Amino acid sequence: MMEMIKIITYIIFVAVFLFSLFISFKFSFGEEGKDERGQQILNQAYMMVFPIFPIAWLLTELYSDFISTIDYEAYRMIMWIIVVAIFIVHGMAILILKRRS
Numbered sequence: 001m002m003e004m005i006k007i008i009t010y011i012i013f014v015a016v017f018l019f020s021l022f023i024s025f026k027f028s029f030g031e032e033g034k035d036e037r038g039q040q041i042l043n044q045a046y047m048m049v050f051p052i053f054p055i056a057w058l059l060t061e062l063y064s065d066f067i068s069t070i071d072y073e074a075y076r077m078i079m080w081i082i083v084v085a086i087f088i089v090h091g092m093a094i095l096i097l098k099r100r101s
Helices: 002-029 036-049 052-067 072-100
Strands: none
Touching: 002 036, 002 072, 036 072, 052 072
């Protein structure tokens, strides 16, 4: 049962990632992202996303150093989740900021 939940969670996570990646690329390389308003939206989205990686990496390292050692496979999975989460937040930020302005 837990294995099935894990697989479903991965599928949903990858689907949301692909949707966010599509939104990011479509906006960035499309006409909408090239004008002044588009550049402002992209800059705001990048400002939201930038601190995620260093903070998540720091928390991972602190956990590994002080609470419990993280093996290589778990570390790789955590880094993969962090990078994918960054793309998801970036795509969702673009979507939200685009609707606001």
